[in-house]
Every structure is written in structure tokens, then in C-alpha cells.
Amino acid sequence: MATIRKHRNKYQVQVRRRGFPSISRSFHQLKDAKEWARQMEVQADRQELEPDRKVLDTITLADLVKRYRDEVVARKKSKDVETIILNAFLRGRPETRGEAGWPVPNVIPNGCQSQFGEPHVDTGHPAAA
Known part of the structure; x- marks a missing residue:
């Protein structure tokens, strides 16, 4: 699930999914932040994101x-x-x-x-x- 928060004059987006590393990015406009968050969630659903390499250490x-x-x-x-x-x-x-x-x-x-x-x-x- 994506989390959007306002930080100073920007919107910070953080997408976290189990098995994938956290992805963060900052935007000046809220609509850009929501669009990027939606794209990242779709990629995570389709298994298109890189898996979390830290899991391989275990x-x-x-x-x-x-x-x-x-x-x-x-x-x-x-x-x-x-x-x-x-x-x-x-x-x-x-x-x-x-x-x-x-x-x-x-x-x-x-x-x-x-x-x-x-x-x-x-x-x-x-x-x-």
C-alpha cells in the first residue's frame, strides 16, 4: 500500500509490499504523487518489481x-x-x-x-x- 505525506513543500510517496524493498519518491504535485504510487502498486501486483535482496541472505x-x-x-x-x-x-x-x-x-x-x-x-x- 502506498503512503503519501506532505513534507515541507513536497509530497513524499512510500510504497511498501512484503517481499519487495520499500520504494520512496518525492513530488511537487499531489496528482503526480498519486499517479506514481498507483503505477508502483500495479507493478508490484504484476510481480514486475525487483524482489527484496535482503531475503536472500537468510x-x-x-x-x-x-x-x-x-x-x-x-x-x-x-x-x-x-x-x-x-x-x-x-x-x-x-x-x-x-x-x-x-x-x-x-x-x-x-x-x-x-x-x-x-x-x-x-x-x-x-x-x-
Whole structure:
């Protein structure tokens, strides 16, 4: 909802919506302030405004992996295997931000170590692959 208040010789408009940063602007005329406020509210309703980036600071990698597991993987044919892999990844403590070196070998299923263990070098020769 937009709030318009008179401040000195200008009209200050503030539009606040949950999930979006507060937007403020000042106008000399009340009709311009109302028009801008209406435009910003329409953009917020249409999800055309930039989301609040501060919310992203509270989301961890574990939150994203859990959401992916519950919403996307649950509808896949390979959901059983992917769920096991993602749960193993989650047991490796991805909730700590900025930590490099999670136990990747524990995430890779048995029998797939050779597939993921060594980096592939493309030599351009089909027999080498």
C-alpha cells in the first residue's frame, strides 16, 4: 500500500509490499504523487518489481536443496535415487555458508566413483572417451 505525506513543500510517496524493498519518491504535485504510487502498486501486483535482496541472505544452500528435493525431484521418475543423493549431500552440512570441500565422495553413489572421480580430458579422439 502506498503512503503519501506532505513534507515541507513536497509530497513524499512510500510504497511498501512484503517481499519487495520499500520504494520512496518525492513530488511537487499531489496528482503526480498519486499517479506514481498507483503505477508502483500495479507493478508490484504484476510481480514486475525487483524482489527484496535482503531475503536472500537468510536462505541457505540446504534450504534450496530441500525445496528442490521436495518440489522438483518428487515428480521425477528417478526420484528414489536423486532423493538418496540429495539426502546424503544434506548430511554433509551444506547449511554452513561459504564452506568449500563438502564430502563429495559420500554423495556419489557406489559404482559411480570412476565416472565422477577423475576429470575428463577431451583429446579429440573417439577411442579415448
